[in-house]
Amino acid sequence: MKFKMRTLLLIPFFALLLFTSCQDEVIDITPPDESEALVADSELTSFISSTSAKDGSADNIIDKASCLSVELPVTVVVNGLEIIVDSEDDFDVIETILKEFDDDEDNLEMVFPITIILSDYTEIVLNNREELEVLIAECGDENEEDDDIECIDFQYPISFSIYDTDFRVIDVIEIENDRALHKFIKRVKNAEVFASLDFPVTMVLADGTEIVVNNNEELESTIREAKDACDEDDDNDYGDDDFTKERLDEYLQICPWVVYEFERNNQDNTAEYKEYALNFKEDGVVVMRAREGDILTGTWSTRVTDRGALLKLEFDNLADFTLEWIVYDIEYGVIKLYEVGGNRIIMKKNCDVVIDITKERIESYLQECLWRVARLNVNGADNEKDYIGTPLKFYENNVVKIRVNGELVEGTYEIGVRNTGFILQITLEGRPDLQLEWLITFLESGLIKLENVNNQMILKRHCEGVDEDVNYINDVILSSVWDVALYEDGDVNKTENYFGYTIDFLDSGRIKVTDPNDGTIVGSWLAYRNEGLFLGMLFEDVEPFYALTHRWQIKEITQNRIELKDYNANGEIERILVLEQVEL
Structure with a gap:
């Protein structure tokens, strides 16, 4: 995905406008193009409304209606078994019970009262089945238009500029989800607000492809082309199992499939088979790459029966996979298989994964770009923090260099072959955590996973100069000297600890911090993309700056201000760091 950070800065730009409107300084502003304002009754406005509408098909297995959803948790009784459904994962359990026997009479009832959510996010409490049936009848039949x-979604957050009647910006609002967007567009359609969407905006297709649009015309065209380009799965079962043999065969052969969950005879074997990769070939041959790099060959075939679509796998030396599996769900990029008796496989599509690993291919990948140490766990301790901003570069002739504080430390590496598979041996003075013999367990063009008895390491590729947004971030960071304008750790404001310090980011990857007494603190930095844009900073163990060692997510960036945030595992903000340009 590529998007222009300059345009993304509309939010801070307009916020700055509103803030400074009461100041004496006059700022020249080029207003947005009036033609980009949303028209209440336009096709684009309708497209945005429909794209953000609540999809009710995910829970059709319990309510048999695609225009409404049942609010979870809800209690259902399936063939006499009471189940509390508190997440969509429980729909799998219901499907398994319903399909366990071919000759039984299936029955599912909900325990009332329940709350249902309509496509416009209106919530209604229903007290009995009769009230639900009235609403179901209004939805229409299965798979009706x-x-x-x-088939396409917005990637959030997005923002809208609000105008007065003279087309002056009076507010900017940020939208975080479909519900908020649908309600906002309803106000636009009712002529309650006059607004335009702040571009660029990233749209996500059903298969995960991301498309960046830069104006209303591109957005309207993109939605129009995508809106009917997938199966909306509006039938009254769960998942997408209403496919033909031809469609299933074609889907299996698109790309390799990687195992993410595996259960056999009620035994969870995920740890043993996770990241095994399967490549389904046209001639009925399936090639499997084990996590250690071993290649196994078997056969595959499909057929469609009254039980649904079946996928038969046969391997001479892999009994756990050898079974005729029911394909009980196909999501975009995910296939779920099961068979009665506690057998289950979840596989995810990965077009980049390498099935046939060779020494030459490993060397070629390593030498293409820089590599970040994204994870490093040694003897149970997470040590990746020590490698923030310090990428590795692999060269020909077995030379490897690590960039530390802007200086290259040289060592050696070797690709070898063991009985267990291919190994990567790194030798770097002063880096004992890396000086291990690593077994290569997973390889794709941008990712390498390594492990040995007690240790795991993940390397992620970082190619310099190819990402427009990262290039822009680098240009901004290198163009100025910075100070800490704000540092909040939880509810505590610690900004005063950094008064008088200046931060200089150097092109070599070195950070130079000058303290009020002309002392110097050094460190390393790297801006990169990883499902978002990040600024990694590693400072030597000197306070107060060592506390800022972190992979910070970049939330806003302008020529004179950088806002960084640290999120916990629940997506909550733990720390905020704001750097501002020093006036020299």
Whole structure:
């Protein structure tokens, strides 16, 4: 995905406008193009409304209606078994019970009262089955054409500029989800607000492909082309199992599939088979790459029966996979298989994974770009923090260099072959955590996973100069000297600890911090993309700056201000760091 950070800065730009409107300084502003304002009754406005509408098809197995959803948790009784459904994962359990026997009479009842959510996010409490049936009847039959668009989505957050009647910006609002967007567009359609969408905006297709649009015309065209380009799965079962043999065969052969969950005879074997990769070939041959790099060959075939679509796998030396599996769910990029008796496989599509690993291919990948140490666990301790901003570079002739504080430390590496598979041996003075013999367990063009008895390491590729947004971030960071304008750790404001310090980011990857007494603190930095844009900073163990050692997510960036945030595992903000340009 590529998007222009300059345009993304509309939010801080307008916020700055509003803040300074009461100041004496006059700022020249080029207003947005009036033609980009949303028209209440336009096709684009309708497209946005339909794209953000609530999709009710995910829970059709319990309510048999694609225009409404049942609010979870809800209690259902399936063939006499009471189940509390508190997440969509429980739909798998219901499907398994319903399909366990071919000759039984299936029955599912909900325990009332329940709350249902309509496509416009209206919530209604229902007290009995009769009230639910009235609403179901209004939804129409299975797979009937409806108003919601499910084949494309907005990537949030997005923002809108609000105008007065003279087309002056009076507010900027940020939208975080479909619900908020649908309600906001309803106000636009009712002519309650006059607004335009702040571009660029990233749209996500059903298969995960991301498309960046830069204006209303591109957005309207993109939604129009995508809105009917997938199966909305509006049938009244769970998952997408209403496919033909031809469609299933074609889908299996698109790309390799990687195992993410595996259960056999009620035994969870995920740890043993996770990241095994399967490549389904046209001639009925399936090639499997084990996590250690071993290649196994078997056969595959499909057929469609009254039980649904079946995938038969046969391996001479891998009994756990050898079974005729029911394909009980196909999501975009995910296939779920099961068979009665506690057998289950979840596989995810990965077009980049390498099935046939060779020494030459490993060397070629390593030498293409820099590599970040994204994870390093040694003897149970997470040590990746020590490698923030210090990428590795692998060269020909077995030379490897690590960039520390802007200086290259040289060592050696070797690709070898053991009985267990291919190994990467690194030798770097002063880096004992890396000086291990690593077994290569997973390889794709941008990712390498390594492990040995008690240790795991993940390397992620970082190619310099190819990402427009990272290039822009680098240009901004290198163009100025910075100070800490704000540092909040939880509810505690610690900004005063950094008064008088200046931060200089050097092109070599070195950070130079000058303290009020002309002392110097050094460190390393690297801006990169990883499902978002990040600034990694590693400072030597000197306070107060060592506390800022972290992979910070970049939330806003302008020529004179950088806002960074640290999130916990629940997506909550733990720390905020703001750097501002020093006036020299």
